Amino acid sequence: DADVTQTPRNRITKTGKRIMLECSQTKGHDRMYWYRQDPGLGLRLIYYSFDVKDINKGEISDGYSVSRQAQAKFSLSLESAIPNQTALYFCASTSGALGNTDTQYFGPGTRLTVL
Amino acid sequence: AQSVTQLGSHVSVSEGALVLLRCNYSSSVPPYLFWYVQYPNQGLQLLLKYTTGATLVKGINGFEAEFKKSETSFHLTKPSAHMSDAAEYFCAVTTSGYSTLTFGKGTMLLVSP
Numbered sequence: 610d611a612d613v614t615q616t617p618r619n620r621i622t623k624t625g626k627r628i629m630l631e632c633s634q635t636k637g638h639d640r641m642y643w644y645r646q647d648p649g650l651g652l653r654l655i656y657y658s659f660d661v662k663d664i665n666k667g668e669i670s671d672g673y674s675v676s677r678q679a680q681a682k683f684s685l686s687l688e689s690a691i692p693n694q695t696a697l698y699f700c701a702s703t704s705g706a707l708g709n710t711d712t713q714y715f716g717p718g719t720r721l722t723v724l
Numbered sequence: 725a726q727s728v729t730q731l732g733s734h735v736s737v738s739e740g741a742l743v744l745l746r747c748n749y750s751s752s753v754p755p756y757l758f759w760y761v762q763y764p765n766q767g768l769q770l771l772l773k774y775t776t777g778a779t780l781v782k783g784i785n786g787f788e789a790e791f792k793k794s795e796t797s798f799h800l801t802k803p804s805a806h807m808s809d810a811a812e813y814f815c816a817v818t819t820s821g822y823s824t825l826t827f828g829k830g831t832m833l834l835v836s837p
Contacts, residue, residue: 657824718766
């Protein structure tokens with residue numbers, strides 16, 4: 610089984626709808642991240658969390674919110690989806706500070722289309 | 725602030741040819757640098773990383789990269805390309821508390837027979 614899982618893998622929705630993307634990890638990691646990937650723009654950080662009580666905004670948090678329900682679960686919500694939120698969304702996790710012993714493990718991605 | 729620039733959104737090579745993917749970083753403090761690969765319809769997978777110590781780092785699938793502080797570069801190379809290397813490659817840097825990654829825009833590697 611994959612260490613980082615994301616559901617759904619694909620989602621098509623309409624403008625104005627509320628959408629939740631879910632992420633779970635089985636590695637026992639404390640730190641979890643949400644990114645979006647757009648062609649030609651690479652990955653950009655939306656939100657990250659160092660533990661259940663710690664949530665931090667990333668580079669592009671406007672229009673998004675997150676919830677860290679448990680150490681293993683980190684959800685991303687779009688309160689009112691708009692077409693320019695159409696993208697590939699990745700969740701990642703790591704055990705601690707990035708460096709000699711730690712790196713980010715990525716989920717398979719959720720492809721979201723907002724019509 | 726940290727940033728990464730990947731030169732060339734697409735690089736085309738023939739099978740068996742040298743692969744060179746360029747990455748330059750900007751950082752006011754010593755960086756940790758990473759290369760990730762993304763195969764079609766998959767998440768990102770770590771190829772290699774530089775933190776401290778030896779500036780030439782070897783990764784999976786025959787790739788290696790050299791950290792050159794004077795040139796602020798971390799270029800990725802492989803002596804002989806294989807068809808299976810066709811993928812998108814991302815360079816990333818972390819400095820600020822080593823807690824978040826800043827990614828480059830990616831380079832798509834195309835390998836022709």
